[in-house]
Amino acid sequence: MRDGKIVAAVTGMDHGHINGMTEGIGEAGAVIKWAYDPDTEKTKTFLDHFQKFQVKEAKNLEQILEDPEVDLVLSACIPSQRADLGIRVMEAGKDYFVDKAPFTTLEQLERIRKAIDKTRRKYMVYYSERLHSEAGVYAGKLVKDGVIGDVVQVMGMGPHRLNPETRPDWFFHKETYGGILCDIGSHQIEQFLYYSGCENARVVNSQVGNYCHSQYPEMEDFGEVSLVGENGASNYFRVDWLTPDGLSTWGDGRTFILGTKGYIELRKYVDVARDQTKDHVYWVDEKGEHREDVSGKVGYPFFQELLHDCIDRTETAMTQEHALKAGELCVIAQISAQKIK
Amino acid sequence: MRDGKIVAAVTGMDHGHINGMTEGIGEAGAVIKWAYDPDTEKTKTFLDHFQKFQVKEAKNLEQILEDPEVDLVLSACIPSQRADLGIRVMEAGKDYFVDKAPFTTLEQLERIRKAIDKTRRKYMVYYSERLHSEAGVYAGKLVKDGVIGDVVQVMGMGPHRLNPETRPDWFFHKETYGGILCDIGSHQIEQFLYYSGCENARVVNSQVGNYCHSQYPEMEDFGEVSLVGENGASNYFRVDWLTPDGLSTWGDGRTFILGTKGYIELRKYVDVARDQTKDHVYWVDEKGEHREDVSGKVGYPFFQELLHDCIDRTETAMTQEHALKAGELCVIAQISAQKIK
Incomplete structure (x- = not known):
């Protein structure tokens, strides 16, 4: 802590999400004290980008872990390494805020749970497709306000552009990236649990395929999952790396929330052939059809809430159990997935 | 036949689809000679509505079946009775054009197949959500033209407004309506087989629930199915009777066709909070984002083609096998469905 403010440090810049995580935490009022990545080029780019936060380069990870002023460590390191880093961070007495997917195996989850029990530190996860999406936040308010009644089903589409030339080597190896359901599927499961108010669910069907990228044999460019929540709410999502070049953004992410009294559709990053801006919320209730562009109107309350929680x-x-449960279900979906192509 | 034209007759007006079927066949150039329903009120309304086709009331079903001029019999009778009527029609030497779902049990299907083998007559099905939808027809052209490459997945949403006060008693009994997957799900499976070019598929998950209508214990107001086609294409759809009062039409039917080079979205009956007209086609390919309102521009080639086929x-x-396969898969999905609520 410094002057009542959480002091954060950043380590592990393997995924570009580290920028969103840092932005969110810094804008919410934390001091971003240190940044460290073994790749000094990455650190340099990061420091240049975040001059406004006056971040300093740490000599090594130890300097961050041994600094008593540091409360919270942010990381978007390689997915298969997130658990080990997190356990080390928590054992150093600090909270951890990691990019999704939070871990890639159930064995890692077991060790994470033990470390949480022992250290009482937080292992929080950056499920950006809800937490860092004003459409996603707004949908949460509509659901909470009862606009669509009880949630019957959540359906998600998470297409992403591949841009293979920009991707690091670990992105194409299943052991390191964890599989498509674990990776980008984790956003989808988190959204389902959140909007439906489920604490647990079971995977009833999961499938993956590699339709277009035989040059990357460990890649999965399509995946889909069906879940049933413990409260009877249903979830289906599909994710893919098939975004065509003609789309004006990286992916036409959608979420459909069907309730007993209405439904919501989120056109999260583009309103295709209508509007290239993001955060378009459409909903229909008993009174009529509604549309609102919520970009710039809602903000991202998660980050301030997280600092208060720390x-x-x-x-x-977010509860610790929710953060881990979304990760657990995506790993279960991944390991039980049938390969269909 | 009369002057080289197919002569059709109508019997079984239990579902309102009989109007669309008659309209399509009549506009395509068939003579609509007879109409008969045991409910004379229904027949009267029908004759009034279709004065332009100069239809006459038949005394009974036998008059239709025994008329050598009649080539084709149209029916939208109660789903569980469609097979028996169709077999009788085919054995009378006439082709049959029946509303979806074409049958409600696999036992009925077996008898239908035998009757087709024996009589060489047609058992054609009115899968209106593609055949009588200009958006649906236009999507077929886009796929055929290779605009989105090979089809990876078809995802469908088939929500319908219930209006329970307008529904007959058979609509609420599972034995007669066949279950939600068999009933409105049949459209969805037909679209998947058509757009993906699959001749067969397997049901990998199917679920139904009754979330809001406990006063109708045999009703299912939500259902969902995952299929995998023999060519590796995937299909998911959900159907429901939960359309909120505020929607400007009976259901916000959507179809998403994901290909290796792009994707198509159909907003079939409304473009929510944008446009209350139907047949909105959106697609993204390698060149850009596209939108076209195709209402009035495409027509419904199915009906003329069917008359030529007769x-x-x-x-x-449509091939006979395709018409029956969509029905078969919806019955399999229905009988294997888990009840989740």
Whole structure:
């Protein structure tokens, strides 16, 4: 802590999400004290980008872990390494905020749970497709306000552009990236649990395929999952790396939330052939059809709530169990997936 | 036949689809000679509505079946009775054009197949959500033209407004309506087989629930199915009777066709909060984002093709196997469905 503010440090810049994570935490009022990556080029780019936060380069990871002022460590390291880093961070007495997917195996999850029990530190996860999406946040308010009644089903589409030339080697190896359901599927499962108010669910069907990228044999460019929540709500999602070049953004992410009294559709990053801006929320209730562009109007309350949770040891931003359960279900979906192509 | 034209007759007006079927066949150039329903009120309404076709009321079903001029019998009778009627029609030497779902049990299907083998007559099915939808027809052209490459997945949403006060008693009994996957799910499976070019598929997951209508214990107001085609294409759809009062039409039917080079979205009956007209086609390919309102621009070639098929004994409009396979898969999905609520 410094002057009542959470002091954060950044290590592990393997995924570009580290920028969103840092932006969110810094804008919410944390001091971003240190940055460290073994790749000094990455660190340099990061420091240049975040001059406004006056971040300093740490000599090594130890300097971050041994600094008593540091409360919270942010990382978007390689997915298969996230658990080990997190356990080390928690054992150094600090909270951890990691990019999704939070881990890639159930064995890692077991060790994470033990470390949480022992250290009482937080292992929080950056499920950006809800937490860092104003459409996603707005949908949460509509559901909470009862606009669509009880949630019957959540359906998600998470297409992403591949840009293979920009991807590091680990992105194409299943052991390191974890598989498509674990990787980008984790956003989808988190959204389902959140919108439906489920604490647990079972995987009833999961499938993956590699339709277009035989040059990357360990890649999965398509995946889909069906879940049933413990409260009877249903979930289906598909994810893919098949975004065509003609789309004006990286992916036409959609979420459909069907309730007993209406439904919501999120056109999260583009309103195809209508509007290239993001955060378009459409919904229909008993009164009529509605549309609102919520970009710039809602903000991202998660980050401030997380900092408060770190100070007060509460779980307002997200419960620990929710953060881990979404990760657990995506790993279960991944390991039980049938390969269909 | 009369003057080289197919002569059709109508019997079984239990479902309102009989109007679309008659309209399509009549506009395509058939003579609509007879109409008969045991409910004389239904027949009267029908004759009034179709004055332009100069239809006459038949005394009974036998008059239709025994009329040598009649080539084709149209029916939208109660789903569980469609097979028996169709077999009788084919054994009378006439082709049969029946509303979806074409049958409700596998036992019925077996008898239908035997009757087709024996009589060489057609058992054609009115899968209106593709055949009588200009958006649906236009999507078929886009796929055929290779605009989105090879089809990876078809995803469908088939929500319908219930209006329970307008529904007959048979609609609420599973034995007669066949279950939600068999009933409105049949459209979805037909679209998948058509767009993906699959001749067969397997049901990998199917689920139904009754979330809001406990007053109708045999009703299913939600259902969902995952299929994998023999060519590796995937299909998911959900159907429901949960359309909120505020929607400007009976259901916000959507179809998403994901290909290796792009994707198509059909907003079939409304473009929510944008446009209350139907037949909105959106697609993204390697060149850009596209949108076209195709209402009034495409037509419904199925009906003319069907009449030619009846004359020439060809299968241009739809193969017999395709018509039956969609029905077979929906019955399999229905009988294997898990009840989740």
